[in-house]
Amino acid sequence: MAEIRRLHTSEFKKKAVLLSYERKNVAETAKELDVKPKLLSKWRTIYQKYKEGSFPGEGRKRVYYEDAKIYELEKKLAESQLRLEILKEGIKLKPFGKQAIYNFIHQNKKKYPIGTMCQVLGISTSMYNLRMQQPLSxxxxxxxxxxxxxxxxxxxxxxxxxxxxxxxxxxxxxxxxxxxxxxxxxxxxGLKRKVKKKYKVTTDSNHKLYISPNILNRQFTADKPSKVWVSDITYIQIEKRFLYLTVIIDLYDRKIVGWNLSSVLSTTATILPAWNMAVNNRDLRDGLLFHSDRGTQYANKLFTSTLKQYKCIQSMSGKGSSIDNAVSESFFNSLKRELIYSQKTLLTPKEMRAEIFEYIENWYNKKRRHTALKYKTIEEFNT
CATH class of the missing domain: 1.10.10 (Arc Repressor Mutant, subunit A)
Known part of the structure; x- marks a missing residue:
């Protein structure tokens, strides 16, 4: 009849070795513990080599005593990396509801442990199993x-x-x-729209230059292109300083027909480059009404003479009245909410120029839907 092999726990093996050291007699200790002396000697040899990592248990890796802590740290690190990987992939589905997360767990059950996925993504394992058994209505x-x-x-x-x-x-x-x-x-x-933020005005209207009357008078519509253009300037904070964005908007379709980003507030750096872009983008009509605030960039002789050269009529907002230039103010409001305030760090001038170009040319002028155009894009409105 074959001898029945006894199974000994890790704790028993460790205590047996320590007891043998204490008694200083392997044979007597083995007899007392009812194990073979040869087996106890084997355990002692292992313990001398691996110390606390000698008897990790069935299916677990035996490690040297010096490496035991490293092994445990590596194990925890691997578990953390796995949980982070699951979180990165699964968190994207949070806005789509629990069913999307259930589907993610089901699709990745061969890649990740189901229990770990449920725990990381905040899903009850029992509810997941129930959902998998009962299809959706x-x-x-x-x-x-x-x-x-x-x-x-x-x-x-x-x-x-x-x-x-x-x-x-x-x-x-x-x-x-x-x-x-x-x-x-x-x-x-749990979707909530972002709250609007206020921004400062950069207009310097304390000057003795000629002020044009408010001909526009808050009539913010036009029945033809290049009939009424409105313009304004705002500041944008970047690393260590500011940039100044000048825009020209056609009230017919709300398109930004001209714009420029500069590091100074002079006329030659703000409105003139934006004006040159606008006249290159759209044909001018005689008698075009150009409206702005009372800033020196618009009131000085250099720009007013440019408007006269193109046979344009100039209009300016009332003193301290941002509502008189509401369309431009609204654009800057949207720009700062949708682009500037979402930046987590201050950008370099080069990075900001790229972001402004992308926002105006590829988003605002092409894809964004405008209330004034009955929720159409500018391109849809012009077709």
Missing amino acids: KREIKAALLKEAIATVFYEFKQYRGCVLIARELCRRGIQISEDQVTFFMKQL
Whole structure:
């Protein structure tokens, strides 16, 4: 009859070795513990070599005593890296609801442990198993798809769109949804539009130059291109200093027809380069009305003579009245909310120029939807 092999725990082996050192007699200690002297001697040899890492347990790696702490740290580091990898991939799906996370866990169950994914992503393992066993109803599938569409538009428009504009954008894309539904699902998803921030005015109107009357008189519409242009200047903070952005907007389609980014506030560095871009981008009409604030850049002889040369009529806002130039102010408000305030660190001049170009030329003039154009893009409005 074959001898039955006894199994000894790690703790028993360690205590047996320590007891043998204490008794100083391997044979007597082995007899007392009811183990073979040869086996106890083997345990002693192992302990002399590995110390605390001698008996890690079945299926675990035996390590040298000096490396035991390193081994444990490496193990914890590997676990942390795994959890971080799961979090990076799974966190992107948070705005789309729990069903999207359930799907992610199911799709990656061969890549990551299910329990770890559920723990990292804040999902109950039992609820995940239940969801996998019970398919979604048609109503739940529709709600999940609507949530995904809402979150897509919300982030596509840089988190500055509320329920009204999101509902209209989805309807334009062929998804029938009401404003109330968008509000309800946005609350469930925890989506909140970013709050507007105020910005300082850079206009210097304390001068003795000629001030044109306010001919525009807050009539912010035009029935033809190049009939009314409005302009303004704002500051943008960068590393260690400021840049100054000048824009010219055509009220017909709200397009930025001319713009310039400069490091100083002189006329030759602000409005003149923006004007030259504008006249190259659009044909001028005799009698074009050009409206701005009372800043020295617009009131000095260099620029006023340029307007006369092109047979333009100049108009200026009332003193201290930003509402008289509301379209330009609104653009700067959007620019700073959607671009400037979202920057986590101050950019270099080169980086800021690239960001402004991308925002104006590729976003604002092409893709952004404008309330004044009945929620059309500028390109859609002009077709």
